[in-house]
Amino acid sequence: xxxxxxxxxxxxxxxxxxxxxxxxxxxxxxxxxxxxxxxxxxxxxxxxxxxxxxxxxxxxxxxxxxxxxxxxxxxxxxxxxxxxxxxxxxxxxxxxxxxxxxxxxxxxxxxxxxxxxxxxxxxxxxxxxxxxxxxxxxxxxxxxxxxxxxxxxxxxxxxxxxxxxxxxxxxxxx
Numbered sequence: 001x002x003x004x005x006x007x008x009x010x011x012x013x014x015x016x017x018x019x020x021x022x023x024x025x026x027x028x029x030x031x032x033x034x035x036x037x038x039x040x041x042x043x044x045x046x047x048x049x050x051x052x053x054x055x056x057x058x059x060x061x062x063x064x065x066x067x068x069x070x071x072x073x074x075x076x077x078x079x080x081x082x083x084x085x086x087x088x089x090x091x092x093x094x095x096x097x098x099x100x101x102x103x104x105x106x107x108x109x110x111x112x113x114x115x116x117x118x119x120x121x122x123x124x125x126x127x128x129x130x131x132x133x134x135x136x137x138x139x140x141x142x143x144x145x146x147x148x149x150x151x152x153x154x155x156x157x158x159x160x161x162x163x164x165x166x167x168x169x170x171x172x173x174x
Contacts, residue, residue, distance in 0.1 A: 022042060022043060022044065022173065022174040023041075023042050023125065023171045023172065023173055023174060024039070024040070024041045024042075024171065024172060024174055025039070025040045025041075025125075025127060025169035025170055025171035025172070026038070026039055026169065026170055027040065027167055027168050027169030027170060028167070028168055028169075029052060029054075029165050029166070029167045030165070030166045030167075031056075031163070031164065031165050031166075032160065032162065032164050033056055033057045033058070033059060033062070033160055034054055034055060034056035034057070034064070034068060035054050035055055035056075035064070036052040036053060036054030036055075036056075036068070037052065037053070037054060038050055038051065038052035038053075038167070038169075039051050039052075040074075040169060041174075042074075045076060045079045046075055046076045046079065047074070047075060047076075048072075048073075048074035048075075048076070048086070048088075049071065049072070049073055049074065050071060050072040050074065051070075051071050052069065052070060052071070052092075053067070053068065053069035053070075054067075054068060054069075055067060055068075056068045056094065058096065058157070058160075059160045065097045066094060066095060066096050066097060067094070067095045068092050068093065068094040068095070068109075069092065069093055070090060070091050070092025070093060070109075071090075071091055071092075072088045072089070072090050072091075072113065073088055073089050074086045074087070074088040074115070075087055075088060081119075081121075082118060082119045082120075082121065083116065083117065083118045083119065084116070084117045084119075085114075085115070085116050086114075086115050086116075086117070087112070087113065087114050087115075088112065088113050088115070089110070089111070089112050089113075090109075090110065090111040090112065090133065090135060090163070091108070091109075091110055091111075092108070092109050092111075092135075093106060093107070093108055093109070094106065094109055094137070094159065096157055105139060105141045105157070107138070107139040107157070107159075108137060109135050109136070109137035109159050110135065110137070111133055111134055111135030111136065111163060112133055112134060112135075113131045113132065113133030113163055113165075114131070114132050114133060115129055115130065115131035115132070115165075116129065116130055116131075117129035117167070119171070124170065125170070125171035125173075126168070126169065126170060126171065127167070127168070127169040127170075127171055128166075128167065128168055128169075129165070129166075129167040129168075129169070130165070130166060130167075131163060131164070131165040131167065132163060132164060133162075133163035134161055134162065134163060135159055135160075135161060135163055136159065136161060137159040138156060138157060138159065139156070139157050140154060140155070140156045140157075141154070141155055141156075141157065142154050143155055
């Protein structure tokens with residue numbers, strides 16, 4: 001009896017989302033301090049996942065010499081045929097070039113977002129999205145002299161806390 005109940009629960013859980021809009025998309029995302037190509041997949045009307053990676057900069061020097069990669073887990077609050085409003089969590093890892101040295105440091109950056117995406121379903125499926133959110137991450141690192149490797153000072157890197165992303169994607173049905 002337990003197996004039949006478990007099977008019924010699984011069928012109803014996966015069966016409900018089988019009629020949903022399952023789409024995958026490749027696109028680009030422009031942020032305040034970064035540019036990232038990404039791959040987004042919507043498993044159902046309400047559940048999505050995104051993987052991204054790209055170049056970024058610090059707010060102080062605005063030179064795109066840092067790399068970052070991460071993921072987003074998305075949940076749609078409102079779904080209509082041509083638009084979707086969603087919330088999500090962001091997890092990314094950033095590799096930072098330490099200022100005026102040839103060293104790198106890295107740090108994890110968690111955050112959360114709220115987004116709105118609009119679709120065009122005419123000839124080709126395209127999507128445009130705006131995302132707002134908050135992220136936090138900081139790391140303290142030591143700077144050494146490149147000549148004699150003596151300690152110079154301690155610096156603290158803090159990630160820019162505001163997330164403002166503009167996305168453009170090309171979608172196809174799964």
